[in-house]
Amino acid sequence: MPVSSPEGRAAVLEKAAHGIQELINWAQQTTPGGKFLPKTTNWTFEACRFELDLSGVGTFDELIQLYKDPSDTAATLNYVHVDKSQELFPLNEPGMDISLRWGFFRAPLPFMRDRSATYIEYTKEFTDRFGRRGFARYIRSHALGAVDTRFVHTEIRSWGVVIVETATPSMLHVSSTVDIDWNGNMPSWVATMMTSRRAQSIKALATVLRTSKKIALKRCGICFTKPSTWKKQSALVTCYDCDKLVCIECRSIHSHASGVSSCWGCVSHKTKLHLQDKSVRSKSAATGDSETPPPSCMHKSPPARFSQATAEWYGEERPTNDHVDLSYLPTFHRHTTASSS
Structure with missing residues (x-):
């Protein structure tokens, strides 16, 4: 069932909502259930719980932003995210931050093929x-029917992380679970290692957050390149809309505020919103459903006759005489003489 159809979209949203609720319920259990047993040599499951101390490192909101950014370099290198991914189809709903993505996992050993998966990623804040x-x-994972032959297809049965505040400031309770079938000719110890890296990545979140903040101050937030120290024009500038540091190649002059810049991502997003709003307005005007009538054109064509142009000069009708003396006209005089004879 295609995701673009209403039925497919509803099925994906229901699957994601049910899965994340089960994940939250599992993380809040004081005595978690027994560990699942692998069904195949490449099917691995691992769960991990950890008390994370963010004192002097960052805040809870910064950690949330780290998980919401799949392109974060420090988080990707430490197995917090899929190694490399891209969004295929946004599924934004009111109160839901969800998307359909494609990504791949790099093989840990040479002469081993990378693994890829098409999956649903859903992030949620709760109380x-x-x-x-x-x-x-x-x-x-969410199958789309097409598989990239360059990679070995991997099934992500469940990969979840739950972070909850505690009574101690800057102390967070983090739970993670990874349930992945890596498929292909992969030794069981390699599959276990790849799963364990992602399940236990929560133990290094403090270091990852610190590294991510340092990288953000030195590299462009769009292309991740480090500007040259010797070129003044290559200095990083803060985006007016999203507060990212961007280089000269990834920014543009702000359209409304003078003296500031916006990154190309914000410019593209605003352009799309403007085009969508313009399209909606044009459709409403064409169907006659617009709440405000379209402005009428103030430039009118010039009148064909002088009388039409001068008719608007006088508000009242001018008095006219019944008898007009036209005897001074030669043509009128000849016509009158001929009629009398």
């Missing part, structure tokens, strides 16, 4: 029954 803030990210 538990004790009033504590929480964040969850849920990833699950």
Whole structure:
């Protein structure tokens, strides 16, 4: 069932909502259930719980932003995200941050093929029954019918992370679970290693967040290139809309505010919104459903007759005489003489 259809979209949203709720319920259990047993040599499952201390490193909101940015270099290198991914289809709904993505996992050994998957990624902020803030990210495979032959297809049965605040400031309770079938001719110890790296990545979140913030101050937030120290024009400038540091190649002059710049991502997003708004207005005007009538053209064609042009000069009708003396006209005089004879 295609995701673009209403039925397919509803099925994906239902699957994601059900999966992330099960993940949150599992993370809030004080006595988690027994570990699943692998069904094949390449099918691995691992769960991990960790008390994360962010004192002097960052805040809970910064950690949430780290998980919401799949292109973060430090997070990707430390197995927090899929190694490389791109969005295929946005599925934004009110109160839901969800998208359909394609990504691949790099092989840990040479002469081994990379793994790829098409998956749903759903992030959600919530409040538990004790009033504590929480964040969850849920990833699950979603088949599209087409497989990239350059990679070995991998099935992500479940990859989830739940972060909840504790009574201690800067202390967070983090739970992760990874359930992936790597497929292909992969030794069981390699499959276990790839799964374990992603499940236990929560233990290094403090280091990852610190590294990510340092990289963000030295590299462009769009192309991730480090500007040259000797070129003044290559200095990083903060985007007026998203606060990212961007280089000269990835920014443009802001259209409304003078003296500031915007990154090409924000410019593209605003352009799309403007075109969508313009399209909606044109359709409304064409169908006659517009709430405000379109402005009438103030430039009128010149009148064909002088009388039409001068008719608007006088508000009242001018008095006219019944008898007009035209005897001074030669043609009128000849016509009158001929009639009398």
